Amino acid sequence: xxxxxxxxxxxxxxxxxxxxxxxxxxxxxxxxxxxxxxxxxxxxxxxxxxxxxxxxxxxxxxxxxxxxxxxxxxxxxxxxxxxxxxxxxxxxxxxxxxxxxxxxxxxxxxxxxxxxxxxxxxxxxxxxxxxxxxxxxxxxxxxxxxxxxxxxxxxxxxx
Numbered sequence: 292x293x294x295x296x297x298x299x300x301x302x303x304x305x306x307x308x309x310x311x312x313x314x315x316x317x318x319x320x321x322x323x324x325x326x327x328x329x330x331x332x333x334x335x336x337x338x339x340x341x342x343x344x345x346x347x348x349x350x351x352x353x354x355x356x357x358x359x360x361x362x363x364x365x366x367x368x369x370x371x372x373x374x375x376x377x378x379x380x381x382x383x384x385x386x387x388x389x390x391x392x393x394x395x396x397x398x399x400x401x402x403x404x405x406x407x408x409x410x411x412x413x414x415x416x417x418x419x420x421x422x423x424x425x426x427x428x429x430x431x432x433x434x435x436x437x438x439x440x441x442x443x444x445x446x447x448x449x450x
Contacts, residue, residue, distance in 0.1 A: 295338040295402035299323060301376065302394045303330045315379035316396060319344055341400070345410055347384045354419065358411035360386045370400045370407060 299320055303312050309327060316323065316334055321343055323334035348357045364371040373395035378385035387395055400406055405423060412419040 295341070295400065295406060297323065297336045297338070297340045298399045298401075299332075299334040299396060301332050301396045303332065304393055305330075307393075311380060312376065315376050318382045319347070319374060319379045319384065319396070320398075338402075341406075341410065344384065347382070348411055349419075351384060352417055353384065354411045354414050354417070356386060357384070358407065358413070361407045361411060365404075365407065368401055368403065370398075372398050374398060 297320060299316055301312055301316060303309055309332075313325060313327065313332055316325070316332060320334065320336065320340045323336040323340050325332055325334045348354055360372045361370050373387055373390065375385035375387050375391065376394060376396055379396055409423050412421060412423065414420060
């Protein structure tokens with residue numbers, strides 16, 4: 292098993308407030324350690340930072356789009372993609388096709404290929420074909436995430 296690392300960077304434009312840009316990042320990736328330097332925010336964390344993204348992709352019913360974007364941005368064990376800052380500020384996930392005039396949130400996830408399958412699994416009629424267990428994709432911080440998702444989604448036999 293390998294470690295999952297999440298890194299995010301975003302340029303703060305002169306017309307933007309630092310707090311609002313930081314809030315946009317936090318709404319999609321809560322718990323990242325943020326380093327704010329002048330006109331740039333760099334943020335880092337582990338797999339727990341992906342929990343909200345995982346949830347939002349399902350709530351917004353954009354698993355197929357997310358999967359396509361992530362597969363296009365995959366190189367080796369790294370996945371790169373962009374998110375719209377304004378949508379993120381509102382708690383929404385939107386994948387712009389290219390860098391936006393006001394700048395995008397740049398995301399890089401390093402880890403096992405199964406990260407994509409966990410975040411955005413294959414679907415049939417918009418429903419995930421198979422949801423994988425988090426323990427399959429990494430070791431750092433997974434125990435607390437497994438507990439979170441097990442408690443949030445109890446199995447029928449546990450109810």
